[in-house]
Amino acid sequence: MxxxxxxxxxxxxxxxxLIAVGGSIMHNLALALHRQGARVTGSDDEIFEPALGRLAAxxxxxxxxxxxxxxxxxxxxxxxxxxxxxxxxxxxxxxQELGLKVYSFPEYIYEASRDKQRIVIGGSHxxxxxxxxxxxxxxxxxxxxxxxxxxxxxxxxxxxxxxxAPIIIIEGDEYxxxxxxxxxxxxxxxxxxxxxxxxxWDHINVFPTEEIYREQFRIFADMTPKAGVLIYDxxxxxxxxxSMPTNPDVTxxxxxxxxxxxxxxxxxLINKKDEEVPIQVFGEHNLxxxxxxxxxxxxxxxxxxxxxxxxxxxPGAARRLELVKEGATSVVYKDFAHAPSKLKATAxxxxxxxxxxxxxxxxxxxxxxxxxxxxxxxxxxxFDAPDVAVVYFxxxxxxxxxxxxxxxxTVAEAFQRPDIKVITDSAELAAFLRAQQWANANLLLMSSxxxxxxxxxxxxxxxxx
Numbered sequence: 001m002x003x004x005x006x007x008x009x010x011x012x013x014x015x016x017x018l019i020a021v022g023g024s025i026m027h028n029l030a031l032a033l034h035r036q037g038a039r040v041t042g043s044d045d046e047i048f049e050p051a052l053g054r055l056a057a058x059x060x061x062x063x064x065x066x067x068x069x070x071x072x073x074x075x076x077x078x079x080x081x082x083x084x085x086x087x088x089x090x091x092x093x094x095x096q097e098l099g100l101k102v103y104s105f106p107e108y109i110y111e112a113s114r115d116k117q118r119i120v121i122g123g124s125h126x127x128x129x130x131x132x133x134x135x136x137x138x139x140x141x142x143x144x145x146x147x148x149x150x151x152x153x154x155x156x157x158x159x160x161x162x163x164x165a166p167i168i169i170i171e172g173d174e175y176x177x178x179x180x181x182x183x184x185x186x187x188x189x190x191x192x193x194x195x196x197x198x199x200x201w202d203h204i205n206v207f208p209t210e211e212i213y214r215e216q217f218r219i220f221a222d223m224t225p226k227a228g229v230l231i232y233d234x235x236x237x238x239x240x241x242x243s244m245p246t247n248p249d250v251t252x253x254x255x256x257x258x259x260x261x262x263x264x265x266x267x268x269l270i271n272k273k274d275e276e277v278p279i280q281v282f283g284e285h286n287l288x289x290x291x292x293x294x295x296x297x298x299x300x301x302x303x304x305x306x307x308x309x310x311x312x313x314x315p316g317a318a319r320r321l322e323l324v325k326e327g328a329t330s331v332v333y334k335d336f337a338h339a340p341s342k343l344k345a346t347a348x349x350x351x352x353x354x355x356x357x358x359x360x361x362x363x364x365x366x367x368x369x370x371x372x373x374x375x376x377x378x379x380x381x382x383f384d385a386p387d388v389a390v391v392y393f394x395x396x397x398x399x400x401x402x403x404x405x406x407x408x409x410t411v412a413e414a415f416q417r418p419d420i421k422v423i424t425d426s427a428e429l430a431a432f433l434r435a436q437q438w439a440n441a442n443l444l445l446m447s448s449x450x451x452x453x454x455x456x457x458x459x460x461x462x463x464x465x
Contacts, residue, residue, distance in 0.1 A: 014038040015075055019091050020082030021062070022047035025105060025150060027055055028159035029080065034058055036162055043071055043091060044084070069094040076100055080108050087179045104178035106188040109148050109160075113168045113189075116146065119296060122172035122186045122220055123197030123233075125342045126289045129281075130197055131171045132317040133293035137302060138169075140310035145169060151336075154315050167300065174216050175203055184216045193229045193299055194220060195292055199238035200341035201378060204369040218242035224250045231255065231295045233288060253295050257287035265354055269308065277308045281316040283349025285342075321346060324456055327464035329357070329440045334456055337446040338363070338370050344382040350444050351385045357442050361386035362429070364447035365393040365411070371403055376414035386444070388436065389420045392429050394452055426452040430459060438463045 018030050021042025031054060034040045043062050047055065055061040072079065072094040079095040079102045095102050103111065110118075119134070121127045128151050135153065138145050146168040148160045172186030172194075199217050207213035221242045224230045227250075232243035234254030245252040259270040268276035269290070279290070294307050302310075316322070319336040326332075331354070335346045343363055351359050363383065369375045371393060383389045391411055398406055408422040423429045429451065433443065443463055445456060 014077045016040050016078045016080065017071060017076050017091075017095075018042040018080045018082065019067075019089060020044050020084035021055065021060070022051045023082045023084050024051070025148070025159055026080070026082040026084075027051040029105065029108070029148075030055065030060055031058055032158055032160040032162050034060060035158075041071065043067055067091050072098065072100070074098055074100075078103055078108065080105060081178050081180070083176065083178055085179050089179070092180070104181045104185075104188070106177050106185040107181075109162075109168075109170065110189050112162045113146065113170075116165065117167040117193070118170060118189055118191050119167065119193040119195075119300075120170045120172040120186055120189045120191035120220075121195045121197065121292075121296075122174065122217065123195065124174070124200040124202055125339065125345065126197035126285060126292070127171050127173075127195075129286060129289040129317045129320055130195060130292045130296075131169055133290060133311065133314050134169050134296050136314045137293065137297050137307055137310040138300070140313070141302060141306060143167075143300070143302075151317060151319060153317060172220070174213075174220075176206060184220075186220050187216070187223065190223065190225075191220075191228070192225065193296060194224050194231070195296065196221065196230070196232045196239050196243055197289065197292055198233050198236045198341060199242070200339055201375075202339050202369055204372050204375045214238055214242060222247075226250070229253065229299055231292060231299075233292070255288065255291040255295055257284050258291045258294070260287055262353060267353070269311070271308050272304065277312050279312060280314060281321065282353045283321065283345065284352075285345035285349060286316070286321070321349070324445075325460035325464045330438050330442055330464045332443045332445070332456075332460035332463060334445045334447075336448055338365070338367050338448045340378045340382040343379070343446060344385070346446060347383060347385040347444060350442060354442055357440050358388070358437075359386045359442050359444065360388040360390070360433070360436055361444040362390040362392060362433070362446065362451075364445075364449050364451050365391060366397060366447055366449035368401055368403070371398055371401065371406060373404070373406065373410060376411065379414050380416040383415050383417055383420065389415070389417055390423060390429070390432065391415065391420060392423045392426070392451060394426070395424055397449075426454050430454060433459060434462060436463075 016038050022044035030040050067090050069090045072091050121131045131149050132153050144165040146161045146165045149171040174184045177185050201210040201213045229251045231253045233239050261268050267282040297307050321335045324332040337346045347361050365371050411422045
């Protein structure tokens with residue numbers, strides 16, 4: 001793709017066209033560029049909320065859905081292509097024919113931040129929460145920074161910000177950069193400070209073996225430059241394989257879960273003075289995320305006492321172990337979890353936080369990997385923590401993803417839990433959950449989907465009362 005340097009913050013307004021502008025991160029980039037004064041256009045074959053309303057409010061919504069090569073004109077300074085577009089997209093073909101600068105999302109972010117210190121948070125899990133924690137602490141202390149993160153964060157109106165700030169915090173996704181660039185996104189940011197929060201095989205459609213998947217993180221680790229810093233989870237065996245100190249010119253920093261105590265369903269961090277700092281998140285995985293964020297902030301000049309002062313008000317990342325409703329003897333949480341490692345960490349965290357309460361947990365299999373029979377064995381014993389474990393999937397999703405039919409018995413066997421319940425109808429799932437005894441019991445709902453638009457708020461209200 002593009003190799004010439006683009007200057008997104010030059011004096012003359014840039015003319016930028018985004019192919020697949022309706023994507024989650026792409027429409028946020030469009031809004032960020034518009035906010036900076038660029039002349040932004042875009043296209044997509046379908047645009048849904050919230051992108052539709054947000055683009056319309058900014059005057060950036062395409063007049064018509066669909067692709068039109070006529071939108072690509074020689075005076076464009078850059079064309080940015082999103083992952084949703086296909087390699088044979090007519091607008092992409094026209095841009096290439098005209099010799100325009102064509103960027104993937106990560107390429108453009110790199111070009112926009114060439115003169116900044118780049119901090120990239122990578123990992124199969126935890127990267128959104130770590131990124132969110134860092135941003136919270138920096139903003140608390142009035143630091144100037146840019147960012148690019150893969151989820152909408154509380155208190156931030158956009159998922160992308162590009163200004164003249166001296167640093168940028170980037171959530172480093174390992175998935176492919178664009179339909180015509182098969183490199184993982186986090187290889188393109190060229191970090192100065194890198195984080196690897198954990199490695200757990202995912203995206204089986206792109207990385208068919210665990211070794212190939214892990215290799216992407218080794219490449220990322222090896223890209224840490226002279227005088228750079230690599231921060232990594234020292235207890236993750238897969239991370240150890242790629243992150244152990246090998247380059248004498250790089251500073252390697254391992255971290256584990258922050259020292260803490262749990263009392264009456266509340267978690268407290270313990271600082272160097274043995275003082276207790278109450279926090280709003282919980283679970284070992286979040287305590288590890290906080291440690292990673294603390295190490296990054298230390299590199300950015302935030303002292304320990306200032307970090308603790310800020311982190312006490314950190315609400316966690318949106319859609320990550322998010323409280324739906326709380327009652328006197330019950331709580332309902334939902335979590336954007338689907339991978340085996342995330343499933344295990346979240347369920348275990350909630351069980352440890354409320355050890356005297358029964359835990360009912362439900363996972364929706366929704367992603368390509370989670371519905372693939374070759375990947376399902378990765379879930380073995382990852383759902384042992386709940387007292388009642390339910391797995392839900394919709395057979396129609398398999399058809400949509402062009403996957404073979406999946407038998408409920410195959411799913412049950414993969415989890416290696418004899419009493420696990422597998423449900424394939426959302427009405428049956430709702431009825432099953434309503435029938436449970438909810439006195440002194442908690443409910444955890446985990447999915448990157450919607451349980452087929454199940455009204456979780458209404459369900460939680462019935463359960464908690």
